[in-house]
Amino acid sequence: MASLLDPLGLLRDLAEGTEQLGRALVGQERIRLAVTGLTRAGKTVFLTSLVANLLAAGRGSRTLPALEAAAGGRLRAVRLVPAGVESVPRFDVHAHLAALAQDPPAWPDRTEDLSTLELTLELERRSLFGGMLGTRSVTLELLDYPGEWLLDLPMLGQDFAAWSAETLARLRMPERLPATRDFLAFVDALPADVPEEEALARRGHALYRDALRACRDRLGFRFLQPGRALNPGPRGEAPLLWFFPLPHPRGGGLAALLARRHAAYVAEQRDRFFDPFFRRFQRQAVLVDVLGALHAGEAAFADTAEALGAIARAMGEGNGLLARLLGLATTRVAFAATKADHVPARQREALTALLGHLVHAPQAGAAAAGATTAVHALAAIRCTEDDVATLEGRPVAAVRGVLLQEGRSAKVYPGEVPMSPPQPGFWRHAYFEMPAFRPPRLDPAGTSGVPHLGLDALLAWLIGDLL
Amino acid sequence: MSDAPPPGSHRGDAATGAAPPGPRVILDEQGRAAPRLDFGWEQAVVPVAPPPAPRRWSGLGRLAAGAGVLVLGLSALDAANFVAAQFERGAALGWVTLGVVLAGFGLIASAGWAEMRGLLRLRSVDRARAAFARGDLEAARTEVIRWAAGVEEAAAIQPALREARSLEELRGLLSAPLRSLESQASTLGRNAAVQAFSVTAISPSPGLDALVFAWRGVRLVRQVAALHGIRPGIAATAALLRRTLFDAATVAATDIAVDAAARALLTNPLLEKVAGEAAAGAVAARRMLRLARAAAEACRVFPPG
Numbered sequence: 001m002a003s004l005l006d007p008l009g010l011l012r013d014l015a016e017g018t019e020q021l022g023r024a025l026v027g028q029e030r031i032r033l034a035v036t037g038l039t040r041a042g043k044t045v046f047l048t049s050l051v052a053n054l055l056a057a058g059r060g061s062r063t064l065p066a067l068e069a070a071a072g073g074r075l076r077a078v079r080l081v082p083a084g085v086e087s088v089p090r091f092d093v094h095a096h097l098a099a100l101a102q103d104p105p106a107w108p109d110r111t112e113d114l115s116t117l118e119l120t121l122e123l124e125r126r127s128l129f130g131g132m133l134g135t136r137s138v139t140l141e142l143l144d145y146p147g148e149w150l151l152d153l154p155m156l157g158q159d160f161a162a163w164s165a166e167t168l169a170r171l172r173m174p175e176r177l178p179a180t181r182d183f184l185a186f187v188d189a190l191p192a193d194v195p196e197e198e199a200l201a202r203r204g205h206a207l208y209r210d211a212l213r214a215c216r217d218r219l220g221f222r223f224l225q226p227g228r229a230l231n232p233g234p235r236g237e238a239p240l241l242w243f244f245p246l247p248h249p250r251g252g253g254l255a256a257l258l259a260r261r262h263a264a265y266v267a268e269q270r271d272r273f274f275d276p277f278f279r280r281f282q283r284q285a286v287l288v289d290v291l292g293a294l295h296a297g298e299a300a301f302a303d304t305a306e307a308l309g310a311i312a313r314a315m316g317e318g319n320g321l322l323a324r325l326l327g328l329a330t331t332r333v334a335f336a337a338t339k340a341d342h343v344p345a346r347q348r349e350a351l352t353a354l355l356g357h358l359v360h361a362p363q364a365g366a367a368a369a370g371a372t373t374a375v376h377a378l379a380a381i382r383c384t385e386d387d388v389a390t391l392e393g394r395p396v397a398a399v400r401g402v403l404l405q406e407g408r409s410a411k412v413y414p415g416e417v418p419m420s421p422p423q424p425g426f427w428r429h430a431y432f433e434m435p436a437f438r439p440p441r442l443d444p445a446g447t448s449g450v451p452h453l454g455l456d457a458l459l460a461w462l463i464g465d466l467l
Numbered sequence: 468m469s470d471a472p473p474p475g476s477h478r479g480d481a482a483t484g485a486a487p488p489g490p491r492v493i494l495d496e497q498g499r500a501a502p503r504l505d506f507g508w509e510q511a512v513v514p515v516a517p518p519p520a521p522r523r524w525s526g527l528g529r530l531a532a533g534a535g536v537l538v539l540g541l542s543a544l545d546a547a548n549f550v551a552a553q554f555e556r557g558a559a560l561g562w563v564t565l566g567v568v569l570a571g572f573g574l575i576a577s578a579g580w581a582e583m584r585g586l587l588r589l590r591s592v593d594r595a596r597a598a599f600a601r602g603d604l605e606a607a608r609t610e611v612i613r614w615a616a617g618v619e620e621a622a623a624i625q626p627a628l629r630e631a632r633s634l635e636e637l638r639g640l641l642s643a644p645l646r647s648l649e650s651q652a653s654t655l656g657r658n659a660a661v662q663a664f665s666v667t668a669i670s671p672s673p674g675l676d677a678l679v680f681a682w683r684g685v686r687l688v689r690q691v692a693a694l695h696g697i698r699p700g701i702a703a704t705a706a707l708l709r710r711t712l713f714d715a716a717t718v719a720a721t722d723i724a725v726d727a728a729a730r731a732l733l734t735n736p737l738l739e740k741v742a743g744e745a746a747a748g749a750v751a752a753r754r755m756l757r758l759a760r761a762a763a764e765a766c767r768v769f770p771p772g
Contacts, residue, residue, distance in 0.1 A: 059601035060514030076593075077600030105503075122597065126525070135593055295490060385504060391488045398493070402501050408494055409501035415490035432490040440504040447602075448509045 009279075016280060027125070027136035031466060034278060034330075036315075037287030038222040038307055039147035039231075042338040042380055044108040046287055047117070047144050048096040049380035049450050050459070054078045054119055054140075056449030063449035064456035070464025074124040076135060081118035091117035091144050094446070100381070101444035104407065107436065113234045114145045114277070123467055138466055143277050148227035152269045153278070154310040155225055160259035164245035167225060171211065171245070175299035176221065179214035183207040183244070192248040196257045201242050205229075208244035220296025223307035226265055240264045278315065283332050283462050284371075286312075286362070290337040290355050291414065294422070295432040301422075305358050312362030333366040333373045334462050335359045341379035341453055342434055343414045344386045344397035348453075352377045353419040374461050378454035383437035389413050401437035410435070514601065543572070585703035588617070588696065592768055599769040604634055607769075611637060614768050617696030620644040641768065649763050652691045656759025659687040660752035667751045680751055687755060688762045695766035707765055 023029050037043045053063040058078025062068065068075060083090055092115070099106045121138045155163055168187075171180040186207050194200065209229045215221040216230060224230060228241055243261040246254070286308070293304040315330075337355040340348050356363070356375045363373045384401035389411045398413040412435065418426060440451055495501065524532070546568045554561030595610035612628050615621035621644040631637045666679045688707050697703065 056512065060603070061512040062514070063512045076597040079600055122600070135597075382506065383504070385506075389493055391491070396488070402503055403492075403494075406494075407500040408498065410495060411493040413488065413491050413493065415488070428489070434490075435492055438503050440506055440508070441502075443509065448512050451506045451508045 013280070028139070029137075029466060030139045030141065031283060031463065032141040032281040033463070034281035034284045035142065035144070035287065036150055036284060036311065037147055037338075038150065038289070038304065039110075039216070040292065041147060041287040041289045043147060043287055044096065044111050044144055046285075046338065046380040046455075047091060047142055048093050048100070048108070049452050049455060051080075051091075051093045051117065051119060051142070052097055052446040053449035053452065053455060054121070054459075055080070056447065058121070059447070061448050063452075064459060066456035066460040067464060067467075068456075070460040071123060071467035072126070074126070075121060075467065076124055077122040079120055079122075081120055081139065086116065089113060089115040091115040091142065093117065097442065097446045097450070098444045100439045100450075101442040105404070105439050107404070107439075110231070111144055111146045112231065114143065114273070116144075117142045121467065138463075140463070145273070145277070146227065146231040146233065148224070148231040149233075149269070149273060150227065150311055151223060151225050151307060152227045152266070153274060153314040155266055156270055156274065156314060160243075160255075160262040161249040163225070163262065164247070164249040167245040168247060170223065173299065175297070176215055176219065179219055180211040183211040187244070187247055190246070190248075190254070193251060194254045196253045200254055201257060204244045205242040220292065220300040221303045222293075222300070223303050223310070226269075228265070228269075240268065281330055284315075284330050284334070284366075285458065285462060286333065286335045286359070287338050288335065288355055288358065289339060290351055290358060291339055291342050291417070291434060293358070294354070294417070295415075295434060298422075298424075298427045301358075305361070308359055309361040309365075312359075312365050329369070330366070330371050332462055332465075333363075333371045334376055334458055335363060335373065336376040336378050336454075336458055339379060339434070340377040341382045341384045341401075342399060342412065343417055344399055346397055347414070347417045348377045350417040350419045354417060354421075357421050376454060376458045376461070378452065378458055380450075380452055380455060381439050382451040382453050383439055384412075387411050404436040404438050407438070539575075546572070582701060582703070585697060586706070589703050589706055592695075592697070592766060595768040599634060599638075602634060604631075604637075607634060607637060611641060611768050614696060615644075618644065618648070618694075620647045638769065645767060648694050651694055652759050652763035653756075655687060655690050655694075656756045659683050659759065660755040663755045664752040676751070680754075684755065684758055687758055691759055691762040692766050695763075697766060707762065 020030070035043050035047060037046075055078050056063045057068065057075060096108050099108065119140045119142070121140065122135045123138065125136055158166070168184075170176065171184060177184075183204075186204060190200070190204075212224045212230055215224055226241070226243075232238075232241065240261050243258040243265065246258060249255050249259065288304070288308065293301045335355055337351045340351055343351055352375050355377070359375070363375075366373050384399035387398050387400040388395050389398035390396070391413060396413055398411045400409060400411050402408070403410050414434070415432070442450055550561060550564050550568055553564040591610055591613055595607060595614060598604075598606035598610055608628060608631060612625055615625050615628060621641065624640050624644065627640050628637065631640060663680055663683055666683075667676050685704060685708065689704055692703070692707055697707075
């Protein structure tokens with residue numbers, strides 16, 4: 001996003017690049033790890049597991065063997081960076097762990113606000129000569145945020161007219177009509193020169209917000225904008241949110257009012273969220289609930305792919321030549337299918353392959369911007385074990401876990417996970433909602449970390465070269 | 468086992484004919500609450516003694532070691548030949564030459580030993596911090612007892628440290644001497660700040676400012692390290708400076724902003740000169756205070772927070 005047209009951004013990049021170089025020279029690197037993912041992809045649980053397992057690994061527990069191997073057994077300690085005078089809330093890993101360990105357990109609620117945390121990894125140096133200078137440290141900067149807000153990223157480059165046209169086209173898709181019919185009837189009935197009337201703006205926004213919520217909660221769609229209409233954050237709804245797409249977006253009256261609010265919203269999201277936190281990062285983990293998208297149906301699956309592509313395009317714009325020269329560009333992007341414990345072990349390979357197809361466009365975009373990419377499958381907290389179920393007289397591989405609500409043990413047969421985008425016949429089994437499982441028995445203090453699947457392999461690939 | 472509808476919506480799974488079965492939930496027949504799964508995780512990840520990290524000679528290390536061997540080895544050989552030649556000329560001359568050579572090499576060896584001791588003390592702090600971080604009571608106790616032996620404020624608590632039964636007890640016992648050391652480090656920082664302020668305000672050139680600031684900063688770091696019983700040599704000072712450098716530099720951006728604001732507000736040339744220099748002095752003083760705090764944190768036997 002920095003260019004010669006943005007001298008302040010350029011200066012910031014130069015200062016940041018110099019600082020990075022200096023830190024690398026004295027062995028005190030600082031790495032911003034952007035964990036991105038659509039809503040319900042599992043970002044909060046991923047961060048909780050990552051922090052708990054890294055802290056445990058720093059105490060000597062073998063919670064992340066692949067990362068330990070990548071570090072050559074030189075990881076000596078991991079600690080949370082003490083709180084300073086930050087104005088952003090601190091990611092409360094201990095509260096999340098305690099909620100998961102309590103009886104009955106509770107998964108983290110929908111994330112409503114930003115929170116950050118920094119971890120310092122202390123490592124022995126590789127060489128004898130360097131060892132005389134003491135340990136090296138790598139500080140990982142982490143951020144948690146509502147996934148809905150990430151979908152505002154593609155809005156940064158659009159004006160109200162372009163956004164309206166694109167959004168209305170999506171809302172008119174037949175699969176979304178059950179949720180969007182009322183709103184579409186309202187906006188289609190508005191004349192082109194409708195006057196600036198606040199009551200109309202409020203009514204239109206309320207209908208639009210309800211349509212977005214229904215799309216998300218009932219139909220499993222993810223590409224829904226603006227993010228704060230669905231998740232307004234801790235400050236609640238503000239007048240700048242009261243806009244919605246119009247079929248006649250140009251001109252005065254109501255269209256001008258909504259265009260002003262759209263512009264103000266985009267500017268605020270840029271200043272308060274994207275510029276401070278997503279402008280520059282060196283490593284990125286893109287979390288995708290592939291199974292959720294697969295079970296939500298063909299349209300929701302395609303919608304997830306489109307949303308991921310749009311976010312990746314918007315994020316890739318910052319990886320220009322200057323950023324690469326200054327060492328600020330994103331150099332590794334890992335795409336990870338979360339909740340991999342919801343399928344038996346023999347299907348996880350298929351899950352990874354399917355994710356590869358789903359993120360083909362973002363992966364190609366990241367590679368073109370100079371980043372190395374990889375595809376993984378993981379469960380940040382493993383909640384099931386493999387089992388066998390009998391369906392229609394045939395044994396099938398299934399998983400067994402304890403259901404969150406009922407507290408009863410259950411086997412779940414997740415269906416066949418295809419290795420490539422499913423054929424039309426596959427969607428006959430769509431609209432299945434995977435039940436939530438209880439987490440396994442956990443130590444509330446997280447002394448030994450938490451059970452996971454594949455988190456260590458992901459971290460080893462993502463940050464192993466820095467250790 | 469019995470097939471049951473899933474908790475969530477489950478439309479479109481009317482699988483008929485030869486179509487493969489769709490996803491489904493099969494509840495346990497027993498119908499009673501089940502205990503949470505237990506993967507035996509705590510036993511699976513139980514800490515084991517970390518394997519010694521493989522160390523290799525870096526290019527720089529080999530270069531330095533090679534240069535050292537050449538300089539010292541050839542000098543020693545040359546000196547030995549010279550002593551032998553002197554003995555051939557006369558016994559008295561030989562003994563005097565031998566004494567000079569031994570004194571010279573002895574001083575070099577003692578300087579090397581002092582450097583090594585400074586570095587080893589710093590490594591001991593690293594080991595103690597790592598032991599606290601991984602919750603290893605035995606290693607932490609051994610290291611803090613060793614540390615306490617070299618620090619006047621902590622010498623008296625060595626017997627209590629030996630008896631400590633948990634890391635919390637160790638932390639509690641060490642908190643009083645560490646508070647005292649931090650207060651002394653702050654005093655040292657304030658003294659350095661006053662000196663930096665005065666020198667910056669009266670010095671004729673910015674180049675001299677930087678030189679004085681650097682010298683006073685290095686001295687301050689060594690003073691704070693000495694408080695913690697480290698008594699660093701050149702190599703240990705470099706290692707300490709490396710650790711404190713970036714912590715102290717984090718205030719640099721604020722300093723620049725304060726400096727620019729102070730200069731922008733003043734238009735009178737004389738006022739600008741006086742206040743501008745004072746602002747620069749204030750910035751230098753604040754950096755010294757920060758440096759003292761950062762150095763004290765780098766030398767603590769367990770990290771703050």
